[in-house]
Amino acid sequence: xxxxxxxxxxxxxxxxxxxxxxxxxxxxxxxxxxxxxxxxxxxxxxxxxxxxxxxxxxxxxxxxxxxxxxxxxxxxxxxxxxxxxxxxxxxxxxxxxxxxxxxxxxxxxxxxxxxxxxxxxxxxxxxxxxxxxxxxxxxxxxxxxxxxxxxxxxxxxxxxxxxxxxxxxxxxxxxxxxxxxxxxxxxxxxxxxxxxxxxxxxxxxxxxxxxxxxxxxxxxxxxxxxxxxxxxxxxxxxxxxxxxxxxxxxxxxxxxxxxxxxxxxxxxxxxxxxxxxxxxxxxxxxxxxxxxxxxxxxxxxxxxxxxxxxxxxxxxxxxxxxxxxxxxxxxx
Amino acid sequence: xxxxxxxxxxxxxxxxxxxxxxxxxxxxxxxxxxxxxxxxxxxxxxxxxxxxxxxxxxxxxxxxxxxxxxxxxxxxxxxxxxxxxxxxxxxxxxxxxxxxxxxxxxxxxxxxxxxxxxxxxxxxxxxxxxxxxxxxxxxxxxxxxxxxxxxxxxxxxxxxxxxxxxxxxxxxxxxxxxxxxxxxxxxxxxxxxxxxxxxxxxxxxxxxxxxxxxxxxxxxxxxxxxxxxxxxxxxxxxxxxxxxxxxxxxxxxxxxxxxxxxxxxxxxxxxxxxxxxxxxxxxxxxxxxxxxxxxx
Numbered sequence: 001x002x003x004x005x006x007x008x009x010x011x012x013x014x015x016x017x018x019x020x021x022x023x024x025x026x027x028x029x030x031x032x033x034x035x036x037x038x039x040x041x042x043x044x045x046x047x048x049x050x051x052x053x054x055x056x057x058x059x060x061x062x063x064x065x066x067x068x069x070x071x072x073x074x075x076x077x078x079x080x081x082x083x084x085x086x087x088x089x090x091x092x093x094x095x096x097x098x099x100x101x102x103x104x105x106x107x108x109x110x111x112x113x114x115x116x117x118x119x120x121x122x123x124x125x126x127x128x129x130x131x132x133x134x135x136x137x138x139x140x141x142x143x144x145x146x147x148x149x150x151x152x153x154x155x156x157x158x159x160x161x162x163x164x165x166x167x168x169x170x171x172x173x174x175x176x177x178x179x180x181x182x183x184x185x186x187x188x189x190x191x192x193x194x195x196x197x198x199x200x201x202x203x204x205x206x207x208x209x210x211x212x213x214x215x216x217x218x219x220x221x222x223x224x225x226x227x228x229x230x231x232x233x234x235x236x237x238x239x240x241x242x243x244x245x246x247x248x249x250x251x252x253x254x255x256x257x258x259x260x261x262x263x264x265x266x267x268x269x270x271x272x273x274x275x276x277x278x279x280x281x282x283x284x285x286x287x288x289x290x291x292x293x294x295x296x297x298x299x300x301x302x303x304x305x306x307x308x309x310x311x312x313x314x315x316x317x318x319x320x321x322x323x324x325x326x327x328x329x330x331x332x
Numbered sequence: 333x334x335x336x337x338x339x340x341x342x343x344x345x346x347x348x349x350x351x352x353x354x355x356x357x358x359x360x361x362x363x364x365x366x367x368x369x370x371x372x373x374x375x376x377x378x379x380x381x382x383x384x385x386x387x388x389x390x391x392x393x394x395x396x397x398x399x400x401x402x403x404x405x406x407x408x409x410x411x412x413x414x415x416x417x418x419x420x421x422x423x424x425x426x427x428x429x430x431x432x433x434x435x436x437x438x439x440x441x442x443x444x445x446x447x448x449x450x451x452x453x454x455x456x457x458x459x460x461x462x463x464x465x466x467x468x469x470x471x472x473x474x475x476x477x478x479x480x481x482x483x484x485x486x487x488x489x490x491x492x493x494x495x496x497x498x499x500x501x502x503x504x505x506x507x508x509x510x511x512x513x514x515x516x517x518x519x520x521x522x523x524x525x526x527x528x529x530x531x532x533x534x535x536x537x538x539x540x541x542x543x544x545x546x547x548x549x550x551x552x553x554x555x556x557x558x559x560x561x562x563x564x565x566x567x568x569x570x571x572x573x574x575x576x577x578x579x580x581x582x583x584x585x586x587x588x589x590x591x592x593x594x595x596x597x598x599x600x601x602x603x604x605x606x607x608x609x610x611x612x613x614x615x616x617x618x619x620x621x622x623x624x625x626x627x628x
Contacts (some may be wrong), residue, residue, distance in 0.1 A: 069449035072471075072478035098428070099452020119428075123404050125413075126429030144504030149405060172501035172548070173403055176445060178470040179500050179541075182550055182623040185616065187470055189447065214622055217535045233501075237540065238533045239511055244525040248511050252532060252543070253503075332505045332516035 496574025
C-alpha cells in the first residue's frame, strides 16, 4: 500500500492523524528551523519525544521537518534540531539545505535522511547527486512535475519518492521563491513563513473587502463574498496594457485553489511513487483527522484496484476550487 | 571590488544579443556570464551568438562563464547542461542538479538561484570545486558578511546581486503565456514582446512585480548603490549587474565609478535615475527589509 504521510502542527493533531490511519506523520520544532514556523504551532523537544512514542506504539512513524536554510553564523541552531530529532527517535529528518544535509550525514550516519520539497530537486541528476553525496533515502518531489515526468524520474533513480496530493499548493518551485520577502521581508527559506499573517491587513471599503500583504493590495472582493487569505502567488494583480498586449486583471499566477490529486492516486502508484503527502501542518486536528481518514480509504482502494472514492474531500476544501496542479501538463 | 555582468534574463533577438555583447566587450566589467537561464525554448533563437560573444569578450580580457538553466527538468535540458561542461569554458550552475555533469575535478561557479544561505553549504560547494558564488538576492548584509569570510577561508570569491530586476521565483508554469491565455507548450514566444519583462501591479496601481516567462522578478530595479562600501567592508569582491534594455553601457559605467570609489553613493543614485528615466529603485534585501523598499 502507498504510504500516507500526514501533517501535524500540534501533539493533538499528531494523535488525531495516527488514530485516523496515518502511516507516517511529519512535524517540526517550534522555531525557525521548519518551514511552518507559525505562532502557536509545532513541537517542543518533550512533545516530539512523546509524539514519537505515541506513533510508534500504534505502528506509525514520525518524520521531523528541519527544512529552512540555516542562517549564516547560526548553523548551530539547526544542527541542534537534527540532533534532538535523532534523540527523540524520529524515523527520519526532512532537510533542504546541502550544508545541513552534509552535517547530518557526517554527524548522524545512522539517521535516515529525506530531501525536502524545499530543496527543489526537480530532475534525476539533482536527486542522484543528493543520494550519492549524502545517502538521502527519499525525495519529496517539487510540485512542478507532471505524472509522466515523475514516472520518468522514478526510472532513473534508486531512492523513494514522495509527492503532495492534497492541501495548499505552491505554484513556484519551492525553496526557490523570494516573493514573500520581496513584499514583507520574511521568507520561507530564511524564516519558515510565506505571506505571514503578521503582515496581512483586511479592510472594508465601500462595497468591497480588501486584503493587503505588507501594505500591498492584492485582493478585493465584493462585500459578503469570500475573502481568501492573501498569499502572494494567489493574489489578484493587474498587468497593464503594452504595445502588443491588452491589460489583464486577475489571478495572474494562480487562483486561490488548493491541490487535490485524489483521482491521480492510481497513476501515481503505477509511476513508482512510494508515499503520498498531505499539506497542512497549520490545520486543526479535526481537519487532519478527516483528511487522513479519506486518504487512508483512497490508498486502500488503490491497493485493491478499486475506483477512487469521489466526493470524500469536497467539503474539506471549504468551498474552494481544487486543482490537480502541475501533475497535468495543461496546467503549465 | 569589480563587476560581473550576469546572463541576460529576457528573451532578446539574436541581433540584440550580438549588439549587447559587442558593446560589453568594450566596457569596464571584469567578467561576464552568458547563457539562457530562464527558458530552454528560447535558446535555439540566439545560441548561435554565444561562441562569437565568448571569443570577443575573452579577447577583450574578460573572464567568461556559461550559465545553466535555473530549472532543469527535461531530458533535452539535462543534455544541454552536460554540453556546457564539455565546452571547457567555466560553467556557472543555476540549478544544483547541474553538478551531476561536472567533470571530475573541474572548477565551477554558482549563480544567485542556487541556495547558498550559510557557511556549511558554501564549504560543501567549495569542496566540490566552486571558485565563485553569487549569493541569493534576499540575503541580509549580516549573512553576506559571514559568507564572505567563509568564502575567503575556503578560496571562494563571493559576489552579490548588485543591479537589476531581481529574480524572485521560477515555476513550471509560464505566467507570460498565461497572461495571453496560453499554456507553456503553446506560448508562441510572447515573452519576446517584452524586452524588460511584463509589469505586474497591485490592484491600486502600485508597481510590484515583473513577469518574465517562467520567472517572476521584482519590478523596481534592485541597486546596491548605497551599500557598496558596506559590501566592500564585508569582504565582497564583486557585484553583479543584470542586463537590461536601454543604455546598459551607461549603467555599467556608473557602477564602475562607484566600485572604484570615484563617486559618492548619492551621486551613483542620481546618475542611475538619470540613466533610467522613470525607473524605480529598491534596496531593502541587504538591509533585512522588504526587498522592494524604495531607495530614497
